[in-house]
Each structure stands twice: as structure tokens, then as C-alpha cells.
Amino acid sequence: MAQAALRPTLRGPTFIRLLARLAEIDVVASGQPLPDRLGQWLDWKHALSLAAALDGHPAAPEAAEPAADGLHAECARAREVLATAIKDDPLLAAGHAPADGDYAVFRQACLARQRAMQATVGRLRGKLRDALQGSPGMARLAEVDAVMEVALTPREHALLAKVPELLEQRFERLRVAGRASTTWLDGFRRDMQSVLLAELDLRFQPVDALLAALRTS
Template sequence: MANAAQTVLGGPDFLRLLARLSDGAMPATSPVLTDRLGQWVDWSRAVALSTALGGRVPAAADAGEAMDDLLADCEQAHASLLASIRDDAEAERLLDLAEAAATPTFASLRQRYRVLQQAIQTATGRLRGRLRDQLLRASPELARLAEIDAVMEQTLSPREHSLLAIAPAVLGTRFDRVHGQPGWRTAFRHDMRSLLLAELQLRFHPIKGLLAALRSH
């Protein structure tokens, strides 16, 4: 269950990268999740989590989609998002325009970054929901894991969203700082892609945890 509960808030690589790109203006390590969780769980969600942890084990539902199909879809989604980040021709074009502009801005690149962020969030959210549906059908014990994961996602998503929303602002500040320096386009392109790849990795943490639970069943 610990793997399934991993979230972006536990991702030191992502946070260290943000800290580096902001020249240390952000903390390099995140608060310990267990130290903060009690502050983030509101009363209704605390009750829901307590019920999921200690309540009656749900009955397994009928068999759902084939495990092989679900695994293939997870792998395909990850590969597709990975390719979109690594081969983002639109971002290259916008960098060319920024370099040629008299007063370059980060606005278009910020919008492109957010488009890719949304694609990651949408794809991973859909996969996580499908995996929970499969857990509900696998066994009573895995059905409880699905309930816990759902409550954890609802509880931590606002904090996750707030943290990830920092990334475009950090990149915007870095854009202004490095623009015009020798080799700035290559360096900035690397920074933008690295941050998106780190977010992709973190978004897939709970998916990998749920997959591991299903495989072990």
C-alpha cells in the first residue's frame, strides 16, 4: 500500500530540480509527508480515510478488463507522453521566435508547458482510475487499497496542484535570467524538458504502485 500512496509531494528529484532552476530560492527537500498529512486532511476526508483503513473489506466485483490490456495501455501512455516531451517541436519554434524578438517573453512557452502538464495530468488520472477499478474487482484486500488510494488522491491533489503550478513560474524567471547568454537556447530547452520529465515520473509513481499490487495478486 505504501507504493500506491506515493505522491508528487514525496518526490525529492522534482523539488531539487525546482530548487536548482530557482537558484536555491525553494527548499531542496520536501516536508515529511507524515508530518503534514494531518494538516491537509479535512474532517470529511479523515472520516473517509479512517473507514477505508479500518472498515469492512469490500467484496470483490466481477472481473474487469484484461490485465495485459491495462498494462499495455499504461506503457503506451507513458511512452506517448515521453515522446511528446522529448520531441516538442512547438517549443523549439517558440524559442526561435523568442530569440529573434526584440522584447522576448516566456508567455508562449508557458502556455506550451501547461499544455503538456495537462496532458500528463489527464492521462495519469485516467489510468489511476482504471487501475482502482481493476483493484476493486481483484480481491477484497485490493479493493480496500483502491478505496485508500482514492481518498489519498482526493486529499493530496490540491497540494500537488499547488506545487506543480510553481514550475512554469520558475521556468519563466529562468528564461528571463538566461536569455541572450551563450548557448542559452540549448540550456533552457534542457531545463524545460527535464522539469516535465520529472513531473511525468512523479505522476506515474502511484500508477506503478497500483500496478505492482495487481501483479502480486
């Protein structure tokens, strides 16, 4: 208990804090400034594309942009659909039939939710970038977002692919501690649901940023 009390409080996204807690590890915040860390994630081709997007002069839009109000509503609906699918998933409901000690069904559910989030967020970012073509400043922002999506998506995939593995480790620790009882399974379901909802919030951050820019355009 004393050792746990001495653990530093981890600051950052809820998603990271949840994973650190479930994995029972101490995560130390990086002392590197964000631009330095970002430089390590971009190869020279992506760096050149980013520089071109920042320094370029976007062309005037050739077609009318989608209505901002409609896009705000669409993004909100899409997010709610994903969140509801996680909250109402029968597999994650308390009291659901046990998984016979097998994590595989939970892994498949986690991967399915992650694929749905990825597809939805990618589609929304594309629509929002199209909507930001009305002014040179906003069009430049849209180009930067497009470059960043291409550059950082592989790293994002690699990092988020670890979520099912971390959840499996949590599953096994709870299963061993729970032994003959099945109450541990409901605790795991709550943990998995919380992680997926936090991941949804994390994945929607670029969408939220583009929506904020659209409000000011």
C-alpha cells in the same frame, strides 16, 4: 564557488532537485515524519474518509476486472506517449526559432503538457482501482488511493502550478545573462524538457504503485 561547494546535497525526487537547481535556491529536507505532514494536508472530512477506507470491508466485485497484462501495457503506452510529446516538441528542439524574448509561448506549452499528464494519470488510476477489486485487501488499497487522490489533488495542483512560474524565472535569468546571443535559449529548452520529464515521473508514482499492487493480487 566556495559558497556553492558548501551547499548541502538535496535528496529526494529528481523533480524537486531540478527545480531547486534551476531556481538557484537551497532546499532543506523537512524534519517532520511523513504521517505528521500528511495530517496537515488532510482536513477532517478527508481524514474520516481515509479512516473508513482503511477500516471498511469492500464489497465483492460485480464484474470481471480488466486483464492485468493489458493494463500494464496500456500504462506503459500512455507514459511513452506523454514522454515522446515532451521530447519531440518542436518548441523545445535545439536551434528552433527564438521566442522573441517572450516566455508566453513556453508557458502555454508547459501548461498543455501538465494538463495532458493530469488527465492521463487520473484516467489510469481509475482503471487500476477497478482492476484491484478482486480481493478485499486490494479493494481496500483502491479505496485508499481514491480518497488520497481526492484529498491531495488540490494541493498537488497548487504546487505544480508554480512550475511555469519557476521556469519563467529561469528563462529571464538566462535571457539577461545571454544578452545578444541566442545560445541561452537552447539551454533553457533543455532545462524545461528535463523538468517536464521529471514531473511526468513524479505524477506517475501513484500509477506505478497501483501497478505494483496489481502484480501481487
